[in-house]
Amino acid sequence: MLKAYGKVIDLHTNKVIAERIGYLFDTGQSSKIGGRVPWLWAANNSCPSFGSEHAFTAQLDQAAIFVEKVLRPRQ
Numbered sequence: 707m708l709k710a711y712g713k714v715i716d717l718h719t720n721k722v723i724a725e726r727i728g729y730l731f732d733t734g735q736s737s738k739i740g741g742r743v744p745w746l747w748a749a750n751n752s753c754p755s756f757g758s759e760h761a762f763t764a765q766l767d768q769a770a771i772f773v774e775k776v777l778r779p780r781q
Contacts, residue, residue, distance in 0.1 A: 708732075708748060712769055714776050724776040728768075729753045 708730040714723045732748035749756055756768065 708745060712772060724772075726772045756770060 709727065710730060711725065711727045713725045715721070716723055716767065728750065730745060730748035730750040732744045733751060734742060734744060734747060736744045
């Protein structure tokens, strides 16, 4: 199991604004047989879910999606 996390930090106050913690699990138990890339496949078993049948492509945008949910431009 792989734990993945990220933080959004206010650079002026050095305070954590938001934190994202997620977990990935590779059912193939890290096997590389047949040219397999274990952690790309682990994305299909993620918590929270990446919400896609082919989650390994969805995981590329997860950091940007997280930051966009947290930060809002000033009016």
